[in-house]
Amino acid sequence: MTGLQTPPQDIIRGVRPAQRAVNATLQSDGVRLVLDAVSEDEETDLLALVDEGRWDRSLSRRVQHYGHRFAYSTKTCVPVAEPPPPAFIRLAERIRPVCWGADGGRDGDLQCTVNEYLPGQGISPHIDAHGAFGDGLVAVTLGAGCAIRLQRNRRHEAGAPIHTLWLPPRSALVLSGAARYVYTHGIVSRKGDLVDGEWRLRGRRVSLTFRRLPPPGPCACSFPESCDASGTAPKLLPTRLRGSAGGAEPRGCDAKKTVCASRVNIPGRGRTPIKSGAVAPPL
Ligand SMILES: O=C(O)CCC(=O)C(=O)O
Numbered sequence: 214m215t216g217l218q219t220p221p222q223d224i225i226r227g228v229r230p231a232q233r234a235v236n237a238t239l240q241s242d243g244v245r246l247v248l249d250a251v252s253e254d255e256e257t258d259l260l261a262l263v264d265e266g267r268w269d270r271s272l273s274r275r276v277q278h279y280g281h282r283f284a285y286s287t288k289t290c291v292p293v294a295e296p297p298p299p300a301f302i303r304l305a306e307r308i309r310p311v312c313w314g315a316d317g318g319r320d321g322d323l324q325c326t327v328n329e330y331l332p333g334q335g336i337s338p339h340i341d342a343h344g345a346f347g348d349g350l351v352a353v354t355l356g357a358g359c360a361i362r363l364q365r366n367r368r369h370e371a372g373a374p375i376h377t378l379w380l381p382p383r384s385a386l387v388l389s390g391a392a393r394y395v396y397t398h399g400i401v402s403r404k405g406d407l408v409d410g411e412w413r414l415r416g417r418r419v420s421l422t423f424r425r426l427p428p429p430g431p432c433a434c435s436f437p438e439s440c441d442a443s444g445t446a447p448k449l450l451p452t453r454l455r456g457s458a459g460g461a462e463p464r465g466c467d468a469k470k471t472v473c474a475s476r477v478n479i480p481g482r483g484r485t486p487i488k489s490g491a492v493a494p495p496l
Pocket residue numbers: 326328336341352353398420422469470
């Protein structure tokens with residue numbers, strides 16, 4: 214159940230208030246927040262689709278696997294058999310102009326990661342592996358909102374400010390450029406967030422994170438100091454190794470569900486146009 218409550222002082226001490234708008238620093242580093250990227254009806258349909266899916270319970274939070282998944286042991290995308298629901302693909306197509314540009318990406322390189330967060334669950338700060346995904350990530354929030362933390366790679370930039378951003382239900386967070394390649398993103402494991410001066414209890418949040426396979430060859434990022442991809446590392450496991458290789462994701466790690474739209478026909482456009490004016494202005 215979500216809701217507002219008088220914040221228990223011992224719980225909220227030290228909790229950073231979440232901002233509703235993308236500030237100028239984040240904007241210039243490639244963060245966008247699209248409000249109402251999904252209509253309420255579409256959200257209901259998408260959640261129903263997710264709930265019909267087969268959950269992978271091997272992690273600390275539930276995930277599902279379609280198309281491709283990210284294997285932590287090899288930092289590669291590993292194909293899985295189940296194709297993504299067409300509604301996921303329609304949504305990704307609508308978001309395409311905001312994240313990858315109208316012509317961005319190649320046919321068959323689209324992926325989506327789905328995570329379920331119950332109150333108290335989160336995801337550790339991380340940068341999505343450079344070698345596994347190209348530029349441009351989108352995280353669509355279904356169900357309850359939550360606060361996400363964004364910080365320039367703290368290993369290289371000690372003391373870099375932490376930006377805490379409120380992700381409202383049905384919004385789409387877009388990370389490109391430095392925000393994708395250099396910033397860590399993470400969700401603190403706790404049961405509420407401070408928003409608009411109120412302690413907001415978390416509810417069940419399901420995120421659909423859309424990404425694209427990287428182009429062949431060495432990582433194309435322009436952030437070598439943050440790059441975890443060796444120029445010779447394979448982006449995908451060779452076919453002969455795809456059976457069980459890369460599957461060793463220890464319980465509790467922040468592995469993900471990866472959905473691959475590879476060779477799936479893209480049905481017509483979705484029914485909710487992305488509002489161009491919905492990108493949050495600077496503070
Ligand atoms: O749930 C989210 O919004 C982020 C998910 C994420 O970072 C990931 O799957 O890599």
